Amino acid sequence: MGIESDYPAPALAGATRAFTYGLSIDVMAILQRGDNRRAADATVAKTDLGLLWQEWQVIAQARQLFVKAVHADEVMPLLVRQRDLSAERYRRIAAAVEARNQPADALSAALTAMQDAGRQLAEAQRQRVQTRHDLNALLGVAPAIELPLVGSPAPAPVDPHAVDDALRELPHRRPDLLALEAGYAAQQAKYRGAILGQFPNLTVGFVRMRDTSNVYTSGFQVNLSLPIFNRNRGNIEIEEATRGRLHDEYQNRLAQAQSEVDRLLADTAVLEQQLAAAQAALPELDQAAGAAQQAYGQHDLGIGAYTDAQIAALGKRIEAETLGESLAEQRIALQALLGDVVPSAQRPDLIYTTTHADS
Template sequence: MLVLRSLRLCGSAVVVASFAACTWYHADPLKPVNTSTSQDSVERVRIDPASMPLPELAAHTFDPSDGLDIGEVAMLAVANNPDLKLARDDLGIARAQAFSAGLLPDPQLAVSSDYPGAAGATRAFNYGLSMDVLAILTRSANKQSADATVAKTDLGLLWQEWQVVAQARQLFVKARFAQNTLPLLQQQRDLSRMRYERMAAAQREGNLTEDTLTAALTSYSDARKLFTNAERAAEQTHHDLNALLGLSQTVQLQLVGDFNDTTLTDSTLDDALEALPQRRPDLLALRAGYDAQEQKYRAAIMSQFPTLTVGFNRARDTSNIYTTGFQINLSLPIFNRNRGNVAIERSTRQRMKDEYQVRLNQAFADVDHLRADGVILSRQLAEAEAALPDAEHAARHASAAFAQHNLALSAYTDAQAAAITKQVDIATLRESLTEQRIGLQALLGGAIPDAFSNDHS
């Protein structure tokens, strides 16, 4: 009776302790309201540089009061991007799964009781306590696999932050390009309109042929279309940038910064490329994923052994005889032997190994391509900048001659348009070169400096 009473008390204590350790449900209803950051909220944003994923951002100061440079836009993207918030939630799930993998399996308590129908017989009972031994043996491999998965997810988040930084920088460049070129395209449109309106007046007076006016109208239509397309592109850039930064579409950011044409040396790129396998988060994430798969493969091999459950029991039959014993449940590895899972995990490991090598080879190829493309863009930019002074000189000369009525309207507008076109070409090449630099930054990380300097630091 003492043993029976002890088992009952123990069972009651286990039940009470189990309920005490439980997590209770709390509702967390959805909020159907727009929570995007507003214009006023941007001024109150505070960002800890230490939380930034790149060294150059960690050394940068976030101060939106005097406008946002390319570094501050990247910092805001890391802190406020909606997709990164979801990725951080995924990291929390992975950590919870690793916590779950490290927990020991709960023991199994079995209780049964028989009530005899014959007089004089005693109520029979059977109490048993068992434990899955194989789950304990495979716990270490499962825990190591889950920990490696957390590392993979964490590195994947870091790589995603790198990509968001690159997107923010590219959109910053596009926005600044629009700020610089829209006034030029508007000026070109106004010149074409002035020429067309004056030629239309001359044609009505019979001083101009119809085909000449048609050519002027075509030129004006082209200039107007270029300006309109640039306006739409600027609006799309504004939309994309605000969405990336988690801002309301009504927010108008003041973007500041000057183009920095510092040439990247071959030694800088070579050093960054050599360290790429130890630096790129996606490559490190693939290595962590491979480590996790190694442990899954190891656990699958361990699971080939028979499933073993060991238990102890205490019982009494209807004739009031007490017994104490043990039980062992053992699967017989005759047909399955977990061979299917072993083959799956081994093949998965091979695929992850190949995926890592493919990604690494592609990274080297992308860097080589961007380096070659940068050489071409730099040469084109230098040629365009060398030709700009002549075009501007011709435009100034034409403007002076036109003011003195020594130059025809068409020649004047052609000279002005040529200078404007050259300025737009230079801005376009600078945008392409800057985006190419950003592409290298996305591939190599903080080893590559920004192509924009902070003009208010």
């Protein structure tokens, strides 16, 4: 909209004030309005989905810390029992060596075993404190609060067919991939806007005028700016390069996710085999430990053999607990990669007009 007013010189008798009123419309702005709106909507969606992906990561991290904390609570009594047995064996052997009923080299081996058990327990205690601290910090709870942990830490076993289905649906479930798709859609809209910017800028409007002789006229005006030299080529190249970078980033993220899923599946298979072997060996070791305890109670077995049988059973149980923790963490990481931490992040209200097949 434009307003112009002219005043005649005082010497001109009978002259009136002249004015010009004009109302014009930028046609190019109307043509670019749709692209600008799509770019803004996609940018908002990208921000929302990026925040949702961060929330998913926090959920997965909290679940892994929960698994670690529960494992620490379950394995701690086993480590304490292992340390106490090693300490008891050392005291008995030390007394026997002092009474010259045992050779001196037996005491050195018992001392080493007791120290190893003590170090293992101390390391587990430090890890438990660190895990509890990290979990409280993640949940926004004061460090001094001991959270009661309820529920089973073991996720459901992995179904290979479900993994294949989840991989196919991955671009429609993972918030980070959806965010990249929204960013690509926003950049595509900006690229189209830059292409429109290379054409002449057209402005049309209505004009109402009155000259100094009090004559009224009405008409229209057309303004056309010709981009003779620039033609907006610089902005077009920038937007096109940015679009290509986002396309490559999306493809790389998708390929990386598939590679990580394959690695976790392979690791999970190995851990499942190791855990099955450890659990299969437990009954025999428990039976041997029970027999050793009975013989020791009847004074038919020495402290060394009794302690070795008990520690062997405890060590295999600790190994099984540790493998179970690692397996649970791998399954949680796999669920996070497959976008299965919480229900689908698909936003039906967002419609992207471009695909990543474009380049």
